Amino acid sequence: MGQKMIDENDIWVLSYYRVSEISGALFFGRIARSVKPGPIQHDLTKHFSDEALHAWYWTDCLERLGEKPLKLQEAYQDQYLSAAGLPANIMEILAITQVFEQRVIQQYARHSQIPELQIPVLETLQRIMIDERWHIQWVADALRSLAPEFGKDLIDQTIQRYRQADQEVYSKTLQEHEERIVHLVEKRGGK
Secondary structure (H helix, E strand, O other): OOOOOOOHHHHHHHHHHHHHHHHHHHHHHHHHHHOOOOHHHHHHHHHHHHHHHHHHHHHHHHHHOOOOOOOOOOOHHHHHHHHHOOOOOHHHHHHHHHHHHHHHHHHHHHHHOOOOOOHHHHHHHHHHHHHHHHHHHHHHHHHHHOHHHHOHHHHHHHHHHHHHHHHHHHHHHHHHOHHHHHHHHHHOOOO
């Protein structure tokens, strides 16, 4: 057998991305099924489809690297409920989605900057980030459209509350999985 293309930590990180995309697809599928017909339902359905496709992209990426995805029980967003509470309405769902999608694109952009990154990983990151930019835009537009109903100040406060929760979740994730992800920082030259 030849030399492994990626190490165990890389396999874990890519599998973690994959399971988080699966969780997103399942969440958005349930929400898209329950909201009233209209622009938000339309875009949520596309978002659901994108998340499922992203999970496939990570599965395919791992297989192109000669690996299989690890069976992980926890996704990043699974921790949001304890940190932020259950969203009470569509505005809160969109607010937490906006914060989460911004975290995702930041993480993927950081990961894509690793020197000598394997081509399948870089291609997958770049491909997904195209969709992530659209996710951030459509959610921002939807939140603006909800301002007459909920008020811009309440929407801004809700986004800020979820940003604080996200920072808590991100810090906790870094601590809990430091041994898995420290190599990402090291490969980037300590940034």
